Amino acid sequence: MTSGPHRIVTFRGGVSCRRDARGPLGLTLIGWTSDHPDEKVSLAFSGRAPDTLPEVLEDPKVDRIAHGQYRIVSAPREWLVDAKAIHLHREISAAFYRAIPPREAPWSKRVFWRVVLALAASKWGKRLLLALRR
Secondary structure, eight states: OOOOOOEEEEEEEEEEEESSSSSSSEEEEEEEEETTTTTTEEEEESSOOOOOOOOEEEEEEEEEETTTTTEEEEETTTEEEOOEEEEEEEOOOOHHHEEEEEEEEHHHHHHHHHHHHHHHHHHHHHHHHHHHHO
């Protein structure tokens, strides 16, 4: 039974191509995707980067075409990458922190810092804070 290519990710816009010839991840693509436009994505390959791959790709698509073989397509060219594994990371911290509202600082802590900052703004207040520090 032969299966066709399997789409891993579809990037949109300019995508950075980072090479690391000495490290375990020979190629990392970093950019934004069309299916999750508010999440930055990095796709790292455990294999050597193609020599002809430019530093920036426009709207690339990455497909798994066979076990350990991947195709990067950025019109009008394509590149093959042999990799033992790939690592897909989605940066979801912005969406996470949008979903959870920030907690307001306790009243006592807000008053404390207002007093400390007010003291630090005056000459005699600085002396007082330095004296308290010793």
